[in-house]
Amino acid sequence: MEQIIDIFVRSVFVENMIFAYFLGMCSYLAVSKTVKTASGLGLAVIFVLLITLPVNYLLDRYVLSPGALARINPEWANVDLGFLSYILFIAVIAAMVQLVEMVVEKFAPALYNNLGIFLPLIAVNCAILGGSLFMQERAYQNIWQVLAFALGSGLGWFLAIVSIAAIREKLSYSNIPAPMRGLGIAFIITGLMGIAFMSFMGIQF
């Protein structure tokens, strides 16, 4: 239990997707002009991470890892499909996003209207594929740890994009040197926020 809380807190604050690994920067910079759209995208990221990470975890554990296929046929004990993980992960993500989009459209039209435009964008969001790859690299032991990691890193991403959107809304009233406006200042503010987030570094359970 402690380990799960530890993974959750670390992935929200210390190993924040944006401030520590720069994952999902493209959409983070492009869709952070207003708080409302930013929180929509943030929610969609949490949602998709929570669905794709467990699926990719099961895929990795029961199909891709070395010797996993021995369960089906003992002769395949030496087969290592690890090199296929990139292509299978991205296929799972693209398929899942499509599926989620259709399900949400059918059963929760109100949610679809809020998330709808962002869902297809998310298939190529680095944070989602990055989540799966980090999960594989860090070798989480069971599905609860994976779920904690998915929820934590999704929340961390949500936090980052909503706070930069809030800052950028205020920023439109400031007097910034012309070449710095837009992209340049967004980078620098993200850097400063990253320095602020580094104060969480010592947290451990």
Place this chain on the structure above:
Amino acid sequence: MNKRIFLDPLFKNNPVSVLALGICSALAVTVKMEPALVMALSVTLVTGFSGLILSMLRNTIPDRIRIIVQLVVIASLVILVDQILKAFAYPISKELSVFVGLIITNCIIMGRIEAFALHNKPFHAFVDGIANGLGYGIILVAVSFFRELFGSGTLMGYPLIPEKWYVSAGGFYENNGLFILPPMALIVVGLIVWVFNARNAKKDKKAWNK
């Protein structure tokens, strides 16, 4: 035409600093120059060849499933790059860890395919891909240059600051540890964007006055 396809993405329409594409996987590998160079080379190869392949296929891919086809081509190329790195440059491949895989979701690649390769001849698409990869590489190498120089006092692993200058040896100099930490990469990129924008604005003004 050819020259413009090649030169524009390097400075005037640089994918990173002007269009804000492909920053996702870029910055985490800029602590040292060597992995940054390898990363830049890998991305250049993937953008070039994915443009070439998809431009050759552009008349046969149905419009509705083109994203899946693009992802499959890109992912296969990235697997190739990853396996080559693992075979011939294992330490660097370990250092780049998940970021080689993240080339798949680099927005530059998808962006150039959607915007250019699907409407142009294979050779032009190839040149455009290589040039955009190089444009990305310039920013990556520039950021890693400053971060390695100020953060660890070395370049490509060779020490540049004389040993005697350091405080521990009785000198006055100390490496700036902040440059090694992730937030500094963002600030350096922010400053580079500033320089690029200021230069482009000046050029535009000159053209205007003519």
